[in-house]
Amino acid sequence: MNIANICISHKYSDILEDDSFFHVQVGAANNQTDLSIHRDDQGDNISRKNPNYCELTGLYWFWKNELPNYDVVVLNHYRRLFLNDDEEKLSYQDIEKIFQSYDVFVPYPKHYPVSITQQYQIMHESKDFDILKTILKVKYPAYDVETLWDNNNKGYLYNMFGMKADDFNQAMIFVFDILSEVEKQVDISQYSVQQARIFGFMSERLLSLYVQQNFKKIKHLPISFVDNEEKVHIFKENKGVNDFAYKCQKPFSPLVNKTLKTVMTSRSK
Template sequence: MKTVIMIAAHKKFPMPHAEGYLPVLVGAAKNYKPSIKYQRDDEGKNISSKNPNYNELTAVYWAWKNLKDVDAIGLVHYRRLFFDTKPYSLNNVLSKPKIEKLLSKYDVILPKKRNYYIESNYSHYIHAHHKEPLDKTREIIKKYYPQYLINFDKVMQRKKAHMFNMFVMKRDAFDSYCEFIFGVLKDVESRVDISDYSVQEKRVFGYISELLMDVWLDTTKQKYTEVKWEQLGGKNNLKKAVSLVERKIGIKTKTHF
């Protein structure tokens, strides 16, 4: 089984050397540095120049259009990775044999869900980001992807979601996922003016795509499993808790740590 797990990175960083893992320099069209010997996301058919708005999805698009003879495709981040057991280190990431064993039973491997506890996915999003793009996403799904609408509304009301755009998928599932998210996001992009958004908020299409994962997952009835993920370098849980409360009372704060 030919499996490629991309590691999205915008700079040089220590990488796992496990079989099947491929560091990808995202936004290479504007951020290329000859000293970084990673696969670039601006080769072949690509949307690399949209990285400030699409985040790591520029790597996903590159893989969709350019990795043809691959049985399974995945995405992790240079600091946020899948693990099987402790210790959580670059030498102990989820192995290719383990991934392929899971894919013999499931179509999709995802990180364990993130729980917002006191907020729905919708309220969490609009307390942290501009409301218009997410509402416009619903309008587009209702008009052009009506089979997804029921699950879009369900996902928005839940308090848990598979976040971070992390996954490993069999090829057929990956193609289905890409057709949906890039189709929806292209329409949202054409209908929303983000010219006056902050640098962080201009990453809007990457943020929205995180919520679209479960919409696609539930509608297409993919058979999936969850695995442990961890952020190397630690997570500031106190900062996250304070931020969650601040958003609840109307103070917009950074949401991705």
């Protein structure tokens, strides 16, 4: 089994010294620093869109230029890495063993105090998510957005996953087909740097939707996360919120939205 255990980076960190990863520099077209690893501005690429597409520019580059060489694709970030069930570094042997019993692996799900739809509307631009949902309904009507977004508070974050090559290919077709259409319909010219990362945020929801819709044998794994103070945290199952959605028939008021945004931001730190 030929495994691409990708690690996405945009700047130097110690992880670049670990040659067990397939290192990719994202946003390379906009960066004067050459990390001396694979760059996402070679061949067929969308590297210059990195401020809006985040790690997806690295995924796109790999998908278009490297995928035929691999049987399995895994995505890590330089500060977020998959671990095995013993909370140790995920090895190639671990990955091979997982695919003997499972179809895909992802981080443990995040449970929000609101639905997936409401969470996006509170934290980002509500109108953009309406556009995304409309495009999904038209182009991919088989996807159960009502169940998995409107009436569900569980999702997989960080665009992190492990998939067999054929499944990865289909997932990328799905995600980029939708995002390219959303890009035509939204105006982000006045967005803050954070909100301009819109397509990275949307892809988290889309990949989570894709996994839940298309796979039955899903393996959840812990991840390690290095914060800005270089402290390492282990994220496993989030038991802070019960596994059901708090559904509201009408949009929340601005005051409630502000309060929930504060709560959810503090929970994510």
